[in-house]
Amino acid sequence: MAAPAPPVARPAPPSATTYSNRSQVRRNTLLGWSFILPNFAGFALLTLVPVVATFGIAFTKWNAYSTPEFTGLDNFTRLVQDGNFRVALFNTVYYTVGHVPLTMAASLLLALALNRKLRGVAFFRTAAFFPYITSIVAVAVVWNMLYNPTQGPINQFLLTLGLEDPPGWTSDPSWAMPAVILTGVWKDMGYYMILFLAGLQTIPPELHEAAKVDGANAFQRFRNVTLPCLRPTTFFVLIMLTIGSFKVFDLIVVMTDGGPGRSTLVLSQLIYREGIVNGRFGYSSAVALALFLLVLAVTVAQYTRNKRLES
Amino acid sequence: MASILGPRTSTTAPVPPTTPGPDRRRARPVRPWATPLAYALLTVLAALLLVPFAWMVSSSLKTNAQVFTVPIQWIPRELHWENFTEIWSRVPLLTYLRNTTFLAVVITFLQVFTGSFAAYGFSKIRFPGRDGLFLAYIATIAVPWQAYMIPQYILMQKAGLVNTFTALILLQAFSAFGVFLMRQYYMSVPDELVEAARIDGLSEYGIYRRVMLPLSVPALASLALLTFVNTWNDFMGPFIYLTSNDLWTVQIGLRQFIGQYDAEYALIMTGSVISVVPILVVFLLGQRYFIQGIATSGMKG
Structure with a gap:
């Protein structure tokens, strides 16, 4: 490559400003923007502007047929008193608190089970990933049938296990959320499994060998070698999962549409109903x-907790 | 437990020369039951994961009355293939498939092109304000889309684009994710290579087209596959923006069919199978790039 070329051809990064005169900077700026602009135009208009606009619109009274009118904190005082908002907030937190740890545990277990060089392991990885690429509508319709309280396979199975009164799942207000969470875990775990697998493969095998020589058993090695090495991945997965859970939307819309009653109404759905x-x-x-x-x-x-744990 | 199997043991072999005595005992446990046990475990896991699919396929070949039987017939006694011909006359599935394909192809093309083009600017051209701009891109990835969907909708409404494909294309073709993914890849291409091409007299556009694009085929494939699958499966976008039947995608059409004929269990499952199969094929063909793309997006940089 250009390696033999002496310093003339390759100015060190900091010198970029010193050697380049103003016209060079302007030329680069124009060039850079010419690359970025096709994407940036769409991105700015349809993402950046709306993000900023949300902050403004939230302080106005504005309906489809009126002009926006600044009302200060009125919307927020109404928010606090709105029963739907409180229910949706509770349900969103409920979903997150259930979905995040379960998905994390399931995907980590899957990754651990599939992080080995067995013949045919690729088939199992593919199988674990199938739910993630299946459309939410298909997922919802299949699971709703599986959850059918009287004739669905899940309750039939529970009955054969000797359970007298199996749950009503999506038709029962107190079981609808657990049912949705379970489906969410099933759908998402393949995705996070991939992230965990990528993380597991960065752990040098020597560490495990050394621990083994020191007499550590499988569980000790998991706790003291795998988990600490996996820390960056675990943190990334945690953040992604949390954001993903708080904005849960389509899964709820197609599975229960917030029902029965308001038992699975979530914040995203409230935004959609009120706004659109x-x-x-x-x-x-x-x-x-x-x-x-x-x-x-x-x-x-x-993020701050992770920073503290790291130091 | 069973992680010391087959090929793994060969990598452990060179390690023990330190203390031959006790270590030989440790290096040996090629437990004969470990492999079958691992397979048995994996099979149970896979079965659990795949049961919903099995149920979907099996039900799609039954009559409505046979779908819910006690006990469940996993393999229908008689296969009702006619479900797969009947569904086309019950719903305009062909129109839905055509709409979905059109949207997925256009959005994927625009996303891959504008994303990789912008990523070149963000990774290989140095100019003031570049990194700040990139930070704005990254920051919006973490903002839930639902938080700004109302202003987006108002914008589209004012522009008269609600209930058009244009709205969906505009909303999904310029995502920050594509720029992020491609930039990750371009950062790993050594600057010396670009520098050498500059000295050889290639313009920046020439370098993008003749050097970067050919080099980044795997990353382009990852982004293309991820975008295609996401667009194909997208429910909320078409649900919010497309109101007329002849513009609907497969997902919306299927959902509508379920609402209309909620007792047609078998046909609903047939429709689901038809909506899932194209994406499964695409995934199986490009699996490697797909997985690679996800793994890359998990590595921050």
Whole structure:
């Protein structure tokens, strides 16, 4: 490559500013922007502007047929008193608290089980990944039938196990959320398994060998070698899963549509109903802002906790 | 437990020369039951994971009355293949498939092109403000889409684009994720290579086209596959933006069919199978790139 070329051809990075005169900088800026612009134009208009706009609209009274009118914190005082909001907030947290640890455990177990050089292991990895690439509508319709309280295979199985009164799953307000969480775990674990597998493969085998020589058993090796080495992956998965769980939307819409009653109504759904169905742009943006701040707060908390654990 | 198997043992072999005595005892446990046990475990796991699929395929070949029988017939006594011909006359499935394919192809093409093009600017051209701009891109990946879907909708409504393909294409073709994924890859291409091409007199666009694009085929394939599958499976986008039947995608069409004929269990399953099969084929063909793309997106940099 260009390696033999002496320093003339390859200015060290810091000197980039010193050797390049103003016209060079301008030329590079124009060139750089010419590459970025096709994507940036779409991105700025459809992502950046809306993100910023949410903050403004949340403080207005604005319906589909009116002009926006600044109302200060009115939307937020209404939010606190809104029963639907409180139920949706509770359900969103409920889903997250169930979905995050279960998916993490399941995907890590899958990754550990499949992180070996067995003949045919690729087949099992593919199988574990199938649910993730299956469309949410197909997933919902199959699981809703599996969950059928009287004739579904799941309850038939539970009956043969001797369970007298199996749960009503998606038709029972107190079981609907666990049912949705379970389906969510099944669908998502293949994705996070891939991330864990990638992480596991960065652990040098020598560490395990050394621990084995020192007489550590499989569980001790998992606790003292695998888990610490996997820390960056675990943290990344945790963040992704948390954000993903807080914004759960399509799974709920197609499986239960928030029901029975309001037992699975979540924040994203409330934003959709208020904003797009009812055309209450201002109020729904306030709900959206609340969701955003919630996600931000939890992410920052996890981030600082991770920083503290690292040091 | 069973991780010291087959090929793994060959890599352990060179390690023990330190203390031959006790170590030989340790290096030996090629437990004869370990491999079958591992397979048995994996098979149980795979069965659990795949049961819903088995049920879907099996039900798609039954009559409505046979779908819920006690006990379950996993293999239908008679196969009702006619479900797969009947469904086409019950729902305009062909239109849905065509719409979905059109959207997926256009969005994937735009995403891969604009994403890799921008990634070149972000990774190989140095100019003031570049890194700050990239940070803005990354930051929005962490913002839940639901948090800004209302302003997006208002924008589309004002532009008169609700209920058009254009709305979905515009919303999904310029995602920050594509730029992020491609930049990750371009950062791993040595700058010397680009520098050498510059000295050889190639313009930046020439370098992008003749050096970077050929080098990044695996990354392009990853991004293309991920985008294609995501667009094909997307439910919320079409659900919010497409209201007329002749614009619907497979997902919306299927969902509508379920709502309309909720007792047609067998046909619903037939429709589900048809909606899933194309994506399974695409996935199986490009599995390697698909997995690679996900693994890369997990590595921050």
